[in-house]
Amino acid sequence: MRPLVSLRGVSKRFGSGAPVLNAVDLDVFEGETLTLLGPSGCGKSTALRLLAGLAQPNSGVISWADPAKQRRLGFVFQEPTLLPWRDVFSNVYLPLQLKGVARREAAPLVEEALDLVGLPSFGRALPRELSGGMKMRCAIARAFVTHPALLLMDEPFAALDEVTRFKLNDDLLALKSRLGTTIVFVTHSVAESVFISTRILALASRGGRIVDEIDIDPALRRDYEFRHGPAFSDLSRRASQALLRAMGEDE
Amino acid sequence: MRPLVSLRGVSKRFGSGAPVLNAVDLDVFEGETLTLLGPSGCGKSTALRLLAGLAQPNSGVISWADPAKQRRLGFVFQEPTLLPWRDVFSNVYLPLQLKGVARREAAPLVEEALDLVGLPSFGRALPRELSGGMKMRCAIARAFVTHPALLLMDEPFAALDEVTRFKLNDDLLALKSRLGTTIVFVTHSVAESVFISTRILALASRGGRIVDEIDIDPALRRDYEFRHGPAFSDLSRRASQALLRAMGEDE
Amino acid sequence: SSARALDKVSFATNWRAQAEHGGFYQAIADGTYARYGLDVTIVQGGPQSNARLLLAAGRVDFAMGANFIQTFEVVRQKIPVVVVASMFQIDPVIFMSHPGQGLDRFEDLPQATAFVANDLFVSVYQWLKQAYGFREEKVKPYGFNPAPFIADAKSVQEGFLTSEPYQVERQGGFKPNVFLLADYGYDSYSTTIETRAETIAGNPDLVQRFVDASILGWRNYLYGDNNAANAAIKRDNPEMTDGLLAYSVARLKERGIVDSGDAQRFGVGVMTDARIKSFFDKMVKAGVVPADLPYRNGYTLRFIGKNAGMEAASK
Amino acid sequence: MLARVLAAAFPPLLAFAVVLGLWEAAVRAWEIPVYQLPAPSVIAQKLIEDRALLFSSLLATLSITVQAFLLATICGALLALAMSQSRWLARIIAPYAIILQVTPIVAIAPLLLIYLSPHHAVLVCAFLVAFFPILSNTALGLASVDHALLDLFDLYGASAWRRLIYLRAPAALPQFLAGLRIAGGLALIGAVVAELAAGAGGQGSGLAFRIVEAGFRLDIPRMFAALALLSVSGVAIYGALSLLSFFALRRWHDSVRERGG
Amino acid sequence: MLARVLAAAFPPLLAFAVVLGLWEAAVRAWEIPVYQLPAPSVIAQKLIEDRALLFSSLLATLSITVQAFLLATICGALLALAMSQSRWLARIIAPYAIILQVTPIVAIAPLLLIYLSPHHAVLVCAFLVAFFPILSNTALGLASVDHALLDLFDLYGASAWRRLIYLRAPAALPQFLAGLRIAGGLALIGAVVAELAAGAGGQGSGLAFRIVEAGFRLDIPRMFAALALLSVSGVAIYGALSLLSFFALRRWHDSVRERGG
Ligand SMILES: Nc1ncnc2c1ncn2[C@@H]1O[C@H](COP(=O)(O)OP(=O)(O)OP(=O)(O)O)[C@@H](O)[C@H]1O
Ligand SMILES: Nc1ncnc2c1ncn2[C@@H]1O[C@H](COP(=O)(O)OP(=O)(O)OP(=O)(O)O)[C@@H](O)[C@H]1O
Ligand SMILES: [Mg+2]
């Protein structure tokens, strides 16, 4: 695997405060599912924004192996970020519309994405008529609809019940194996991070230093057995400990 | 225990759609920690808003045993709902200010609440300078600061990492035992619901019917042992099954 | 001359159509202009319009001037516009006061609040200050609505002899004292015809025809059948009433506004160097215009004094 | 729907009736002369007497109003769009917009008449009065877009044009409509003032000259009758634009939609 | 800071210089007579020659402007607050605000003069011109509060007053300030128009009188010099109000703050 995009010595500060990210080195490899784990406020969202080019580093370089892929991004923001005047269908259609795809042509893709997140009957609803979790699912559908090469997801399933969440975990993995999508994932659920990713990075609460790295065999089958097996518990414990270490504490 | 507030035959619909809650009966007892569990979009937030008097039922009655307590509410909304022009301190101070408490007098209470949620050094920050989890913690501090008699919490910890989340679970329980607060809690984490509550209700995905009720001995010590003990696993399994049933599925 | 195509000519007045423009409407209505080979269009003025600028810019061929102070200003600004005739021998500008309020003599007026519009304030009023001791601090704005004057018995107001006293009489319920400034030494010509210097140089015949026909129009308006002209005025200005038109015409005749003094000897429209010099000197003394102004550039006497229109006199 | 409109209209109408009643009573009690303040009954009577003249004048004024308003809407919105494209452009354009706003049209009308026909001069003047609020409010609306949504559009590499029509324009709609509500009345008063300033040469057929001439003739009841027509037109324009706002925004904007629950 | 202000001011100034240059060139090339359109150089010369007179007139106009603006701000904001308290009240008040907006001040100025001194009549007229945009925009701002925040205040049983000062007022600040930016120019032009309609001429009179006087004297360069002063004042007022907005909102409002990162 070669890095799709890499951060080298990237620092980011806001205003005159201490840097949120301080000389961070990070590679995202083609086809992997990388989870960023770290305490609240440690800079995970900031890192995703830098990867997406929505924020510029104060120093360091962000380089893409294939600049064409840089244009094929999907991003689920931490907040739903829907256009309040558009209904669910049109919100999901937006990325395709921005690429010039006609509505008629896009409709099957949009329907598919809405099916995936369990909102097939809510196409005509406005964001304000949705529950918190439904808004977030709408945002997820919007990110899926373009079949991105790199999918950045900032706590996408935090507002969802466990059943829906598990289902979406499965759907995400299926999508990934079908399309070869690279995923960078932020989650607060240690279990989710283990279930979904091929690599977990734990970020320190200050400066975004990578405290720990856990590799998980991509060949593992992510299914009910895996979730309830001993390897899963083991990895979960390691990830929990990494998180604790990241917070500057230890059990 | 006597009901602090009870819903009798309460229905709620939006516009001309199917009712979100259909003839729901629900009691909230003094001193309990009641968790509502249910699939995304099943009406949990709506139920909390009805309890808080922020929405009116289309039919049915909501009655309070002691109307004075109706005035002593705290509510953590599903979204942070901060005033964007106020810094963190002033946002947390707001409820006290609305009750006419002077800033000087309120300061220790605000500081205490900020300490509790781990934002002691962010008093001067504006909401837009906070990460998603930090905004939510600010909202939690705001709900705590008035020492409410009934605390309604809508997925308050969903945006937080597990370590912070566990800590806040503990803090919430401590606060509760100190002040005797009654809590109605919405969460998507089955484990959290078991850890924190004395009663769990599972709501059906349509109509808000109560599919299952799980009582948990309030006398249990909610600590590390509990979390890793067999009773916990057992309760968690029951709650998961209730959730599945609520979704109209079964394992 | 009927075989010849008519020359298209436009004439800008300085106000909405009224009896004070009667002669020009008459000349259109009774075919006098046509007989002189002219097809005249009247461009009405309004409170803010500036007929002289339209003339200078070539939008119209002739314009009506209110008084000679403006003519001096034109000279001062070196605008190539020249007065070729003056339809009124007497400027009908007046002051009015409430009777029986100690304001019955002209000398009493300076002590009263004076409702004066801006254009009068910067011209005639400056002379009144110098000649009669009127005071600037007494001035309140006149917005072409006499209500404030009527409401304040201790005030005076400017006006036109042919117009304002009528309104005040009818609406205010009293007959105001009327002081025609011309009776107190204000000897400007009024309702002048002006044109561009280049028109005079290039087409003097056109100018002559317009002047002659307008003079005839005035004659006929005052002493002939003016029904068609009045109808045209009312068409242009729907607010105009028969009562006011009749009143205005009566005042024009009564005071010989058009045809007294020199006009009786040399014809309507006449102007004389002596009278213009007299007026110029007064304005210089009042500080309205500088003494070294080559004011003679502002007018020409070559088109008038030919007794035009006298033959139509039916006094 | 109709019942709701009627219910909404009732209290203001009642209040209005009370105001008229008080006015009538005051004029009678203090015997205020008709040339200072005519009673509503006198005005109403005049309105009926002079209806033909007044309504044809009203139509003339409203025709200018509508033209000026449409022109102002188009130009204001387009200029605001141009200004939203670049901060430099905005800084370069803004001063001229302000200069147009603060130039008294009574002063420039005589000059405009040199180059334009009276009809066009009136239109330009009325337009000048109405357009700034639209420009200014629309510019604010276009600038006030949620940064998170801008990020979203950046992410998908949206072209400037698509960003404008799919994001900035809808987001600016509420303020744009508020600008229209201000400009509606201004277009009307602008049409009146413009007619006074530039309406020479047979163009003075609108309400402005009715008002000025009636004032000059001390026919104050007729002046008030004309003013009443203006007022009613103004309120009607505002009402129509408010309805437009309501229907354009009620699905999503907090300023008009009902509070949930 | 200073450097940034200068950098921001440079492009518009450059553009302005270009405009003036083109204007000068056009006037010279086509030999446009000075009474139709004076060249900038002629205007500048006039500005210098007549500076004493023009500046004292400018001061008089600005004094009215400031008074009218403050009055409009206070009344507009207070009325908007009153209207935000109840939908009924809003419906009852709104028509009168609109009537005041669409009443031509040339019509009512003579009647005002019966009861008021010219100074106060001018002030009232200028006020009438400026106040509606403030009222209208502030009312929109007060109405546009996020419903989630209203819920929060409901929850804590906030009194109407506290809801106003802690929620509606700050939330309305951006639109209120936008209203001020519109009203600033309107107060200036209102002062001019009001002076024309109700002001006494002579010493101590404002720019309006100078403009009319210059028009009467056909001293077009002086008229333009006065207009130039008006324009500069208008731009300065707008600039000052924009700065005020910027400093009041930059910490939190998306319309002025820098985009993150
Ligand atoms: N616009 C901003 N201005 C100032 N500080 C900011 C800004 N955005 C983020 N920060 C700060 O940067 C830090 C990291 O923020 P970030 O949103 O990346 O955290 P996070 O890891 O995503 O946290 P969470 O899990 O709570 O979402 C926080 O301390 C926050 O206060
Ligand atoms: N204002 C509204 N208008 C129309 N429908 C609404 C409105 N608010 C909520 N709903 C509908 O009510 C249902 C329940 O919403 P609610 O927010 O109570 O769900 P929830 O249980 O809190 O879900 P989540 O876990 O996703 O937050 C949803 O189907 C939603 O579409
Ligand atoms: Mg984050």
Ligand SMILES: [Mg+2]
């Ligand atoms: Mg919810």
